Amino acid sequence: xxxxxxxxxxxxxxxxxxxxxxxxxxxxxxxxxxxxxxxxxxxxxxxxxxxxxxxxxxxxxxxxxxxxxxxxxxxxxxxxxxxxxxxxxxxxxxxxxxxxxxxxxxxxxxxxxxxxxxxxxxxxxxxxxxxxxxxxxxxxxxxxxxxxxxxxxxxxxxxxxxxxxxxxxxxxxxxxxxxxxxxxxxxxxxxxxxxxxxxxxxxxxxxxxxxxx
Numbered sequence: 210x211x212x213x214x215x216x217x218x219x220x221x222x223x224x225x226x227x228x229x230x231x232x233x234x235x236x237x238x239x240x241x242x243x244x245x246x247x248x249x250x251x252x253x254x255x256x257x258x259x260x261x262x263x264x265x266x267x268x269x270x271x272x273x274x275x276x277x278x279x280x281x282x283x284x285x286x287x288x289x290x291x292x293x294x295x296x297x298x299x300x301x302x303x304x305x306x307x308x309x310x311x312x313x314x315x316x317x318x319x320x321x322x323x324x325x326x327x328x329x330x331x332x333x334x335x336x337x338x339x340x341x342x343x344x345x346x347x348x349x350x351x352x353x354x355x356x357x358x359x360x361x362x363x364x365x366x367x368x369x370x371x372x373x374x375x376x377x378x379x380x381x382x383x384x385x386x387x388x389x390x391x392x393x394x395x396x397x398x399x400x401x402x403x404x405x406x407x408x409x410x411x412x413x414x415x416x417x418x419x420x421x422x
Contacts, residue, residue, distance in 0.1 A: 240394050243420065250416050257408040262400050265345035268417045269322040271369035271384060274351065275306060275376070276317040276395050280418070282309050283316060283376075283394075289409040295381050296334060302407040303350065304414060305395030310374055314355040316376040318394055320367045321349055321417070329363050335395065336379025336386070340404070341367060348404050350397035354382050355387075 237334030254263035277281050283306050291301040294362050308316055320341055327348065328340035339361065342348050355377025365374070398410045403422040 218339065227335055248419070250412060253412045254408065258400055262347070265343075266347055266398065266400075266408075269324075269343045269345055269347055269349075270413050270417050271421070272319055272321050273320055273414065273421055274317045274321055274394055276370075276372065277421055278399065279316050283307055284309060285411075285412070285414065287354050287409070287411040289411055303352070303395045304410045306376075306394045306396060306414075308392040313377045313387070313392050314375045316352055316378055316394075317358075317372050318354060320369055320371045320373055322347070322369050322394075324349070324367060326365045326367060329357070329361065331384040333382065334380055336381070337374070337377065339373050341373075346400075346402070348399040348401075350395070350399060350404070352395035352397070353377055353390075353393060355379065355392075394401075 215263070233270070234292050235333050251260065251263045251267045254266055257263075273280050284304045285304055288301055288305055289303065293299050293301050322343045324339065324341040324343040326339060327342040328338070332338050333354070335350075337354040337357065338350065338352040339354065339357070340348055340350050348362040351373060353376070354374040357374040361367075361373055376392055377387065379385075379393045380388055396406055396410055396414070399405070399407050
């Protein structure tokens, strides 16, 4: 009887060891795949800037700009660099995340990164906008907001996932102008202090859309 009990305990220990090994392998495999995808994203971004800056962007962005619970209600494609004519011929320096139902003030916009609110207020092109500067020096730009969330002010420290405001269609005119285009968020990434040098956010958005944490 005692030998049978010992045998059963040994079998259970072996089984438990096998299960732990399987779980560890699955975890390591998943972690390895995620690392490879991040390296691939960094390499893609580094076609537009240096590898250090590209790595900072990959590490900075932890959230999709539209709060996760509402993200399925919007869509986007790669419109970076497309021609724009309002205010003169220019290139589109960001990605437009469109509202599927085209309703203002409905979709919550969240900070993609930790950082400090460097700019807030009206711009003729961007309407009500917010600019967040991360610790790494990258500037994340959110434009055409319908309104700001409570407590959102200049110099406020924010965390990735903090609500900044709500998607709208403001801009292309004097303060308060609305409805010149469909409801969307213009999301931009600038890598210099003066916000003159932008890179394409599309690849970062496609990644974080499926890997938000």
